[in-house]
Amino acid sequence: MAWVNNTFDPLMPNNSQVALGAVPYAKSSAFQSLTADTQPAVNWHWIFEDKEVPASLPSAVTEANTVVHIIRAAQTANSRANISILVRNRTHLADIIPALKKANCHFQAVDIDPLRTRPIVEDLFALTRAISHLADRIAWLAVLRAPWCGLTLNDLAALTNSATPINNAITPDARTLWEMLHDSKRLAALSEDGQARLIACRHVMHAALSTRHQMSLRDVVENTWLRLKGPACLDSQDALADAKMFLDLLHTCAVEETGGSQLIDISSLERRMDRLFSGNHLNTESEHPAVAIMTIHKAKGLEFDVVIVPGLHRTPRMSSKTLLAWSDDINADTGERELLLAPIRETGEEEKSDSIYDYIAKRDREKQRHEDVRLMYVAATRAVATLHLLAMVNVTTTEEAPTIVTPKSASLLAAIWPSVAAVAEDHVLTPRHIELAESSETIADNVVALGNVVSTPHALRLTSNAPWPTMPNTIASATTDTNSLLSRDKHDMPGQFKIDFDWTGEAARQIGIIVHMLLQVIAEDGLDKWPQRRIDECRTQFQQALIANGVALNQIDNAVSRICRALENTLADARGRWLLCAHKSAQSEWRLTGLHDGKLINIVIDRSFIDDNGVRWIIDFKTGEHLGSDSEAFLDNEVSRYAMQLNTYATLVAAMSPTQTQTPIKCGLYFPLMGEWREWEWVRDWKKL
Known part of the structure; x- marks a missing residue:
């Protein structure tokens, strides 16, 4: 209570200001005394960022990991503690929810995760659209790319190549993707694995299209999904629950809008999906109550033992300038309504201040500031025992000393900054900050060239010709071989069914x-x-x-x-x-385009340079490995396999300039996993050798 009073009392006005939505602060009093061993009631968790240090591990990921740590610590201290995560906007949970799932943290989200953002729902929605409309190209591509079929991008490109030569002319292929699936020439362009996957998927889709007018759309979609072995592509019970929710919604939409017809309004289905939420990660074996996740607005009137408020440094989406700004206030003296209007500056008009428009905008910002203070007050007062506040602060280093950059004005941190700035400085502007900055710099160097892969979704698919799950012993089989059914080992049960999500090679x-x-x-x-x-x-x-x-x-x-x-x-x-040290004319991943045997080819040379003896090297790195005894035979075989490729590379390099023809060229294969090397000299007439 002391922290709440000391923090919010200075931030609120002494008198009500109805026009600005400002209300005075009423101090709170605790009705329960603290015990001697009580932990700190309010805990700040500052996430550091130095503008001089390139961020490697995104602050959102660090924040998510901190939230998981706080929850684990709180549950260790009190296994029955009611814990809640409160956020200003749902988007602030983008990294936190995946972190909780990875840590197998038991949670229940309240209107947080829209159903349509779930991968399984996206796949089922695409399947629904494809069955409903043969010409929905995007939906059919999604069906073929989904885990149950899993065509590679190369196979999809070969299948959907839109240009077809007809009578020596290139004509766009206007056929539907379903028609293309039956084109033997297009199928022949796919990889062997792609052909097998496509034929299996096509067989199931043919059955779906044949029966789509004989049963409800929900049944058609569900049966098709089961025949495609879709449930085997799911990695959790949560995903299965999301799939059921979508199928139930599909049934409801068909019944309410079309009386159960197979035809539905896809746009209406999308709108209904936007109004449903997923996000629960419930573990029935957990000894702890589920962590409640909700927005601060949803938490009004609720209480929790431990409250975690992340993302205080984040700002809501900024709205663009309105066409017309207005202020509709009540005169405190007369009680009459006073309306003030101002239009936006005309396009092309000279840049100048519009005093009325700017005045209204300033008042709106002031109203929002008061609202932010109240919102922060609501979040802080949901905690019965412990409050955890998380915020990222930017630190800039000057010649005198490091300083904290003032938080963005629209953030909740900015709303209470006058009261907590001193606390932030005590925590952040210490020698420890320098150590953290150096650590961040090291991590940043490590991930160079790998890019931001933290939130990228996994690309999973079933293995080609994946088997069906084994039938449980408790279910009767149509087979006459009942002895084999009854003698199955317990490890053959569906719960133990192992799906290998593996892209070939x-x-x-x-x-x-x-x-x-x-x-x-x-x-x-x-x-x-x-x-x-x-x-x-x-x-x-x-x-x-x-x-x-x-x-x-x-x-x-x-x-x-x-x-x-x-x-x-x-x-x-x-x-x-x-091979990797500095050389003359050194190139790595050298991309070249040229003519070879009358054909235009594109190549990438792993490494090339001119050594001290004036020899141009064409190097290819091979990450293959031989674990047998005859490694020499393996290496010689690799040279036979790739000699033509490297000789072709050398031919293009030699043709780049007249002077290059006089430079001797050598080719080499280097095997990093084996530490082995093979080289040979390129000659112009290598094809005759």
């Missing part, structure tokens, strides 16, 4: 992509900037990049180890360091 491909990217970064940064510890510090970023690009979770640890081993071997190997 995707793990190896992603390992190669990341290793190539890091070798380029190391070459451009310089070897001295990449000690062993820096590779170790990047392990988390490697993991995130692999997950974001669809590598199966059970392959992540092994893939990260291979990436680190490839980089460590290269930096420990004299040949590897020579």
Whole structure:
């Protein structure tokens, strides 16, 4: 109570100001005394950012991790504590909810996560649209890309190539995607795996389209989803609940709007989806009450043992200037309404201050400031025992001393900043801040070139020809082999059914992509900037990049180890360091376009340079590995496989300039995982050899 009184009393006026929506503060009194061992009632958690240090780990991710830590600590102290997370806007939970799920934290969100943003709902909505309308191209593409079919982008591009040569002319293909699925020439352009997936999906969709007028739309969509093995693509019971909610909504929409017809208004379905919310992550085995997640407005009148308020530094979406500004107030003396109007400045009019428009805008900002103070008061007073406040502050370092940048005016932190600025300075402007800044700089260096992959969704799909789940022993089978049914092991139950979300060869491909990217970064940064510890510090970023690009979770640890081993071997190997050190005319990931045998080709050379002897090197990094005994045979075979490719590269490089024809060229294969090297000299007439 003392903190609430000391914080909010100075922020509110002494007298009511109805026109500005300002009300005076009434001090609060505690009706229950604190015990001697009570923890601090109000806890600030400051997230530091220095403008001189590039942010690597987004502040939202740091904030989310802090929220999880607070919850775990509170539950350890009191296993039955009622905990709530209160936010100003739903968008402030974008990183917090995934962090809670990852930590398997039991929570219940109140009108937070719109149903239509859930991946399974997006997939089912696309399936509904595709069944309802054959010409809905976007929906059909989504169906083919969804986990139950899982066509790669290359296969989708081959299937949907819109230009078709007819009588020596290029004519746009106006057929629907469903018609293209039956084009044998287009199917032949797909990979073998893509053809198998497409044919299986096409068979199921054919049955759906044949029966769509014989049963309700909900039944058609649900049956099709089951036949596509859609439930096997789900990773949690929450996703299954979301799927059921969508199917129920589909039934309700059809009954209420069309009397149960198979035809529905897709726009109406979308609007209904926007009004439904998901987001609950309920664990029936949890010993703790579910953490309540809601907006501050929803929390009015409620109380919780522990309240966590993240994102105080965030601002709401800024509205654009209104066409007409007005103020409708009541005169305190006469009691009459007074209306003040001002139009927005005309386009093209000279830039000048519109005193009336600006005056109204200023009053609106003042009203909002008072509202922000009251909103912050509501959040703070929901806590019975403990209040946790999270905010990010920017720190700028001057010649004199580091200083805190004033929070953005529209944030809740700015609303109470006059009362808490001193607290922030005590926590932030300390020697510890310098240590944190240096740590942030190190992390920032580690993730260069990997990009922001934290919130990228996983690209998952079923393996080709994935088996059906085993039938439980308690369900009778139509097969005559009842003995085999009854003798099944308990591990064959659906609960133990293991789905392998694996892109064929995707793990190896992603390992190669990341290793190539890091070798380029190391070459451009310089070897001295990449000690062993820096590779170790990047392990988390490697993991995130692999997950974001669809590598199966059970392959992540092994893939990260291979990436680190490839980089460590290269930096420990004299040949590897020579390939990456500074050279004349050095290029990494060198992209070239040229004519070869009368055809236009695009190539990417992993590494190229001219050494001290004037030899131009064309290098290709191979992240393959041979674990058998005859490694020499493996390496010789790799040379046979890739010699033509590198010789072609060398031919294009040699043709770039007349002087280049006089420069000797050598080609080489380097194997980072093995620390092995193979080289040969390129000759102009290599095709005749």
